[in-house]
Amino acid sequence: MKRYFIHRLLLLLPTLLGAITLVFVLIHLIPGDPVDVMLGETAGAADKAELRRSLGFDQPLATQYRSFLVNLAFGNLGRSLYEQTSVATIISARLPATMQLALCAMLMAVLISFLLATMAAKRRGGWIDRSALVFSLLGLSLPNFWLGPLLMILFSIQLGWLPVSGRGGLSHVVLPAFTLGLGMAAILTRILRASLLHVSREDYVQTARAKGLSERQVWLKHMLRNALLSVITIMSLQFGSLLAGSLITETIFSWPGIGRLTVQAIQTRDYPLVQGCILVIAASYVLINFLTDILYKIVDPRITYAK
Amino acid sequence: MRKLTDHIKRAIVSQNFSSRFGLLSRHNPYLSFFLLLLVLFLASCRPSTDDRPPGYLIAGIESYPLQLDPRYATDANSVRIGNLVYNSLLRADEKSELRPELAEHWRVIDDRTYVFDLRQGITFHDGQPLTAADVKFTYESILQPDSRSPKRGLLKPLQSIEQIGSHQLKFRLSLPHAPFVEQFTLGVVPAGSPPSHDARHRIPAGSGPFMLASMESGEKVTLRANPNYWDGKPQLAGLVFRNVPDAMVRVLEFKKGAIDFMQNDLEPDMLPWLDQHTNADIGSYDGTTFQYIGINLTHHVLRNVKVRQALACAVDRERIIRHLLKGIGTKANGLLAPINWAYDDSVQRWPYDPTRAKRLLDEAGFADPDGDGPLPRFRLSFKTTNIDLRRRIAEALKEQLQQVGIELEVRSYEWATFFSDVKKGNFHLYSLAWVGVMDPDVFHQIFHSASVPPNGDNRGRYHNADLDRLLDQGRNTIDRTRRKVVYAQAQKILAEDLPYVPLWWWKNVIVKKPSIEGFVPYPDGDLISLQKVSWRGTPST
Numbered sequence: 001m002k003r004y005f006i007h008r009l010l011l012l013l014p015t016l017l018g019a020i021t022l023v024f025v026l027i028h029l030i031p032g033d034p035v036d037v038m039l040g041e042t043a044g045a046a047d048k049a050e051l052r053r054s055l056g057f058d059q060p061l062a063t064q065y066r067s068f069l070v071n072l073a074f075g076n077l078g079r080s081l082y083e084q085t086s087v088a089t090i091i092s093a094r095l096p097a098t099m100q101l102a103l104c105a106m107l108m109a110v111l112i113s114f115l116l117a118t119m120a121a122k123r124r125g126g127w128i129d130r131s132a133l134v135f136s137l138l139g140l141s142l143p144n145f146w147l148g149p150l151l152m153i154l155f156s157i158q159l160g161w162l163p164v165s166g167r168g169g170l171s172h173v174v175l176p177a178f179t180l181g182l183g184m185a186a187i188l189t190r191i192l193r194a195s196l197l198h199v200s201r202e203d204y205v206q207t208a209r210a211k212g213l214s215e216r217q218v219w220l221k222h223m224l225r226n227a228l229l230s231v232i233t234i235m236s237l238q239f240g241s242l243l244a245g246s247l248i249t250e251t252i253f254s255w256p257g258i259g260r261l262t263v264q265a266i267q268t269r270d271y272p273l274v275q276g277c278i279l280v281i282a283a284s285y286v287l288i289n290f291l292t293d294i295l296y297k298i299v300d301p302r303i304t305y306a307k
Numbered sequence: 308m309r310k311l312t313d314h315i316k317r318a319i320v321s322q323n324f325s326s327r328f329g330l331l332s333r334h335n336p337y338l339s340f341f342l343l344l345l346v347l348f349l350a351s352c353r354p355s356t357d358d359r360p361p362g363y364l365i366a367g368i369e370s371y372p373l374q375l376d377p378r379y380a381t382d383a384n385s386v387r388i389g390n391l392v393y394n395s396l397l398r399a400d401e402k403s404e405l406r407p408e409l410a411e412h413w414r415v416i417d418d419r420t421y422v423f424d425l426r427q428g429i430t431f432h433d434g435q436p437l438t439a440a441d442v443k444f445t446y447e448s449i450l451q452p453d454s455r456s457p458k459r460g461l462l463k464p465l466q467s468i469e470q471i472g473s474h475q476l477k478f479r480l481s482l483p484h485a486p487f488v489e490q491f492t493l494g495v496v497p498a499g500s501p502p503s504h505d506a507r508h509r510i511p512a513g514s515g516p517f518m519l520a521s522m523e524s525g526e527k528v529t530l531r532a533n534p535n536y537w538d539g540k541p542q543l544a545g546l547v548f549r550n551v552p553d554a555m556v557r558v559l560e561f562k563k564g565a566i567d568f569m570q571n572d573l574e575p576d577m578l579p580w581l582d583q584h585t586n587a588d589i590g591s592y593d594g595t596t597f598q599y600i601g602i603n604l605t606h607h608v609l610r611n612v613k614v615r616q617a618l619a620c621a622v623d624r625e626r627i628i629r630h631l632l633k634g635i636g637t638k639a640n641g642l643l644a645p646i647n648w649a650y651d652d653s654v655q656r657w658p659y660d661p662t663r664a665k666r667l668l669d670e671a672g673f674a675d676p677d678g679d680g681p682l683p684r685f686r687l688s689f690k691t692t693n694i695d696l697r698r699r700i701a702e703a704l705k706e707q708l709q710q711v712g713i714e715l716e717v718r719s720y721e722w723a724t725f726f727s728d729v730k731k732g733n734f735h736l737y738s739l740a741w742v743g744v745m746d747p748d749v750f751h752q753i754f755h756s757a758s759v760p761p762n763g764d765n766r767g768r769y770h771n772a773d774l775d776r777l778l779d780q781g782r783n784t785i786d787r788t789r790r791k792v793v794y795a796q797a798q799k800i801l802a803e804d805l806p807y808v809p810l811w812w813w814k815n816v817i818v819k820k821p822s823i824e825g826f827v828p829y830p831d832g833d834l835i836s837l838q839k840v841s842w843r844g845t846p847s848t
Contacts (some may be wrong), residue, residue, distance in 0.1 A: 014772045032723030036730070039381075039457040045761040047460050054455070082373045083524070093524055152559050165551060167526070254551045256525040264371075264525070269723055 012286050019282035020059055027274050034081050034269040078272035087276035097167055098257030104173050105181030113188035115238040117140045121196035132189055139186025148179045165254040176253040184238045192236050195227035197256050236292035240285045362544030367557040367566040371550040372527050375510050377494025379448050381457050387834045393494025393513035396423055401827050403646055418785040424708040425474040427677045431497050431512040439470045442497035454502055461490055483783045486748035516541045516838035542841035569818045575633035588821045591635050591814040593826040598740045600808040604767045606735055608685050613671035615805040619657035620664035621711040627703050628811055636811035640800050644812045646830050649747040651795040654722035654802035664711040675712040683714035690737040693719045730760045743831045747794040751778040769806035
């Protein structure tokens with residue numbers, strides 16, 4: 001087990017390196033020059049060349065990449081070209097907002113999907129089951145950029161229950177979290193419903209009922225727990241899409257997180273900031289996958305990580 | 308809501324709760340996972356802050372200002388917010404005329420020398436007196452080789468600044484350079500202020516009507532009224548500039564009452580909705596932002612002047628303004644807006660006339676191969692950004708040019724990619740706007756042969772020796788009357804030769820609560836009149 005985790009931890013490094021290399025190459029290949037944005041229209045060619053030199057952008061790409069990796073090895077993500085502070089400072093200021101949104105979206109998705117899937121599986125073919133399937137279909141079909149404004153109009157303008165946008169107290173997070181988490185809720189509902197229906201036909205469930213266990217105990221201890229493995233896998237994979245989806249959701253809801261920061265950094269070609277943001281997103285993603293492996297063991301003690 | 312949050316937090320962490328329901332037992336790991344998520348979520352919530360301090364005005368802005376230090380500010384919101392925090396020697400008024408601000412008087416000694424007498428008794432927000440030494444420092448710090456200031460190039464003609472006493476300065480240029488007066492609108496920072504590329508959060512103190520209270524990265528900038536402002540304390544207690552990137556969300560925030568004021572950056576389609584569904588006071592005012600079609604003059608078809616004239620005749624600007632812009636534009640005949648002192652009204656105009664356009668194309672040697680049939684005379688590409696309104700305008704232009712036999716392929720790109728192509732000359736036609744045009748010397752930057760990128764913005768690679776001579780002359784002539792004559796000739800050449808097809812001047816759209824009084828719109832979108840604005844009654848009405 002211990003050896004497995006060390007092995008997995010070591011595997012994180014090439015994954016992150018691959019992600020950061022890809023971003024480094026892509027951001028430098030796409031058209032657009034940060035020096036033009038920094039110095040504006042009126043700067044002379046000599047001034048632009050001088051700034052390009054001082055930032056190291058006149059160096060070959062391989063040299064820039066090497067220097068980026070060396071800095072990264074020492075924990076230095078560089079400085080933003082515009083905000084003039086360290087990338088780590090900017091990201092650490094924005095990270096709590098994104099984590100709050102992602103966690104809340106996940107929480108909503110889990111609550112909605114567990115409720116719907118359990119009820120749907122209990123009454124298979126009934127109206128709740130059919131409603132759950134319609135909900136899943138809608139959740140997967142509605143794009144965030146459409147759903148977000150729709151929710152704002154309904155809950156903020158028409159009903160006046162919630163704020164339109166921005167980050168603040170608990171009420172501010174409801175609409176963006178629902179917008180972001182709806183897709184995940186839809187997928188989880190489908191997966192969990194199917195898993196529950198599958199395990200309900202297993203022998204051990206029949207045995208549990210034959211033993212005289214209450215229906216509540218059968219569902220909680222035998223069915224739900226066994227159906228959970230596939231759900232956890234999907235959740236960990238979906239967490240990446242929550243972070244990716246936050247790019248759009250954060251922009252719509254003026255949510256000051258990493259997603260919006262990444263969009264802004266890409267628009268202004270702030271190379272160090274884009275690299276830092278993607279590194280953090282990629283690191284979160286692989287970390288969640290790593291934690292998922294640990295969760296498997298907790299949920300299903302039969303799983304062993306033998307060599 | 309806050310009480311409820313605290314209650315849930317307390318309940319979850321209390322031993323009684325968890326043991327009573329057995330939630331944290333090892334038999335319920337998935338419930339433990341729920342709780343872990345819930346606790347993490349609640350812990351990451353922050354208390355709802357009061358977004359509206361009493362007496363403050365909340366303005367919605369599209370993008371967060373990148374840099375408020377006037378030595379570095381280039382984006383529109385940085386400049387506009389910076390103008391409320393920093394004073395400059397001169398300031399453009401609501402008619403775009405330069406007026407003294409920090410300067411009490413100023414004199415043009417000869418075509419290279421300007422002398423300024425500063426007002427007495429002005430202090431920075433930190434209480435330090437503002438003197439000639441601060442002004443001298445501000446300009447000289449930009450000229451430092453390592454300053455990284457985008458304004459360094461603009462100050463190139465500056466040879467020296469001589470401080471004469473504590474409140475008098477003499478600026479000496481290395482050559483006569485009439486547009487240099489625009490540089491006297493640069494905000495002044497205290498002597499010794501470090502260059503802002505050290506850290507954005509150490510923004511130098513200003514001396515303007517508002518003081519910087521806080522900057523929440525990506526979210527909002529809060530300014531507090533300067534109680535000791537030399538021109539009278541602002542009537543508002545302060546200003547909050549809230550960054551809401553999505554235009555529709557800004558409109559909804561206005562409807563909800565969370566935003567009091569917006570200027571521009573709104574989809575024209577939203578204005579009728581605002582008018583019907585809110586009590587907004589909506590006004591549109593003549594502006595100086597000039598929208599045009601840029602032309603690549605190295606292209607074998609487009610280098611023919613008759614083709615460019617045909618393009619100008621084929622575009623029905625009035626229809627686009629009425630239907631797509633909902634009236635927030637005025638047909639343009641050139642780069643300079645009528646409010647500009649150098650504007651010449653007698654230039655050649657190209658009203659919508661598709662018949663004339665067809666005739667011009669025939670004369671240029673591009674006859675329609677099949678009359679009114681589907682085959683075009685020639686094909687061109689048209690580049691624009693992926694903003695919805697820009698794409699719709701491009702589609703309208705495509706339709707109109709098709710009427711005269713020109714096939715247009717519309718290509719829309721993300722901004723930086725689009726702009727990179729434009730700078731490289733990688734286009735046939737594109738559309739962009741010039742913002743904040745004041746001095747007619749802008750023609751030099753855009754149309755002079757020496758201004759081909761990277762040395763300027765002659766992106767269409769236009770060359771005209773007569774125009775070059777006039778633009779050089781206009782730059783070196785200080786007397787405004789003589790300059791006006793020179794630029795009138797330049798405008799006539801440009802209107803005939805059409806290196807750009809003029810489209811329209813955008814109007815500035817102001818949306819505000821009716822209880823906001825005293826706002827004066829500026830043609831360049833400057834917000835300086837917010838210093839004289841006041842609330843009638845309570846802010847929420």
